[in-house]
Amino acid sequence: MDRNALYQVLDDYLHALDKGDASAVNWSDHPLTSENNVMLERGDGVWQTIDRLGEYQLRFADSQTGGIGYFGTIVEPMEESAFSLRLKVDDDGKVSESEMVIVRNSDSGLVLPNPQFYTKPILEANAQAPSSRAEMERLSNGYFETLELNDGEIHTRFHPDCNRVENGFQSTNAPENAGIIPTTGMGCEEQFRLGFYRYDDRLRARRFPLIDEERGIVMAHGFIDHCGALDRYQLTNGKWVESFIRRPHSFYLAEIFKIDHGMICQIEANFITVPYHMPSPWDAL
Structure with missing residues (x-):
């Protein structure tokens, strides 16, 4: 159709x-x-x-x-x-x-404050330099590879102005939110190079069921598992921080990636807390 x-x-x-x-x-x-x-x-x-x-x-x-x-x-x-x-x-x-x-x-087990839901022109527009379906999925999966066991290595390509919104909360390039999550004043790649998300142990059951080539949007589903054992850890800049998550815990997510000129330009994610290691009913089909 x-x-x-x-x-x-x-x-x-x-x-x-x-x-x-x-x-x-x-x-x-x-x-x-x-x-x-x-x-x-x-x-x-x-x-x-x-x-x-x-x-x-x-x-x-x-x-x-x-x-x-x-x-x-x-x-x-x-x-x-x-x-x-x-x-x-x-x-x-x-x-x-x-x-x-x-x-x-x-x-929810994790409430991000002051959600704002608004139209983002970059997501509404067609891609100016579209990528192939295979490349779009590779870049999206590379984002998950970067997030999993985040050690500062980048496995995808970010646009310098890349932004991310999570459950309606602006979590990049928003210094006004830094009092809630310290890294929100940074861009996407800067956050990941810092290794801030080290507490994300596994990003499993990844699915990419929808790829809109004309718009440059990939829709993904999956789970982020946290065993909760990580306490203090060192960022790549040498600073020591404490983990936000200290119990067995999983997120179930729906996430979209806007890809243009071979780079991730915008990310929007909705996720909820589910029982630790909860499986997906869609995987059994």
């Missing part, structure tokens, strides 16, 4: 979700649906509690595989939450897969 047709499927799905009516979706005969890494029946979970969709809406698509991606927010009775959605559409235009990540801070 072409982009316009895929976006129409997304619009119909979002309209149904906004109304809390899963029966209005054009489902395939045996669709697979998950919310926060747990398989659910159609109409369960957020379908029963949604008040409305938020104003932030980023969409992208993979016409080669029938994949659709969406980053936005969902408003429920208690709060507005960061929201990621991945759909897969079959050859008949029916939704065969729906994977949601909803970052409800009231349920």
